[in-house]
Amino acid sequence: MSVSDAKEFERLVTGLAHGELSPAETAQLRRLAAADARREVQVHQTEKLLGLLGREREVYQQAAAPLDPSEDADPVVQQLRRRAAEMELRLRREAVPSGPAARGIASPGRPAASRWDRFGWRASAAAMAAALLAAVLWWATGTSGDDVAGPVDPRELGGPAVQIILLDQVVSRDSPEISWQAVPGARSYRATIVDPSDAIVLQRAAALARGTRWALQEAELERLRAAPSPLRLRVVALDSGELEVATTGDRTLSVR
């Protein structure tokens, strides 16, 4: 191979690696490679590496695409989601200490303890008493109304266990948010949406740890729309030891 051919070969093989060769240049590269076994191997190996990178890219894209409804309902996915939710809670607890005595990377601008902790147990007890009083008043007056939960709907307080009051049971593109009232003593909340077969459609754990609202992404709304109805929403409040302190129970969730 002449010096000029060798230079041309190097230029073309670089172009091949960059994926920038025209058909004519590719043909020229093959002609030049055919004249030299070593260069032929070089071209073959480069193409093989590019093929491998292309396959890796495919694997990457397949794995990144949202799960389809049948995958979502797969018990294995459900199992993995549960483990992921556990890990979220664990890592969050480690990253953001929940009590004033704890050390870690809590933001200096924010109180480490929740509002309820700062008020102390007396405030918690007062709130519990107020909730109980509201329930008693409701039972005493026998008020009835429509079936939409409101911010102070006392029916949600019925039953022996402390219940979380849902503020939204309808989500839509315009209002893609689920929210609920804070529960005394709760350090975190776990919200789960399940389909009629009890398969988890969506779940949030750590992301809700400090908040009482869940803003759904567009993709999550789509997943809810695609899931079989009726969907049920359950919000569970957990204390610092991750014991359940309150729940909404299963509530029907409407998706519009």
Place this chain on the structure above:
Amino acid sequence: MVSASQALTADGGTAPEDLLLVRRALQGDSLAVDQVLERLSCVVRFVYRLNRSLGYGLPPEQLEDVVQQVYLAVWPRLPDYVGSAALESWVFGFCRNCLRAAARRRAQAAQTTVGLGADGELGGAVDALRPGPETNVEETEGLDALQAELERLSPAEREVVELRHLEGWSFEQIARQRDLPASTVKDRCYRALVRLLERLERRHVCE
């Protein structure tokens, strides 16, 4: 058509936004911690899908362990995230590694069992070694080797190869993002590919 980079950042933001998010989380911003953890939910689908597409055939309980391992591996390494690709792309590498390691351990355990010749466990052991229905063993080994060798490249070389060949960016896009001349990016990418080729050849891949 949705590009690879768009698809991979569909969960959250772009790489520069993700870097800011991770930095905020590392500085103790609890909202950022929550957002990062939420973004890590991609681990479930990565692990689930890779187990099928690469034919590792790990059973659910081992996949659960892999999910846990990925979380535990990613979290302490967050300070290493440099924002060269979306957070999900970065996490993807951890998923690949943890799955590969789990598959290797499973195969080794199965080989040991076969070696012992325990009749009762032979069936399970052989099953563990048997590739899944969609598996091309040679291809999976090649991809695993590629991943391993990508990790051995310098961060700068690895970044350019991943952005160009895995995320489908143009050299001009990479150059703009990194504030480098496109020719520098091209040279770096070519050098990285040559290095990859040499190393894969030693592993008898790309022969």
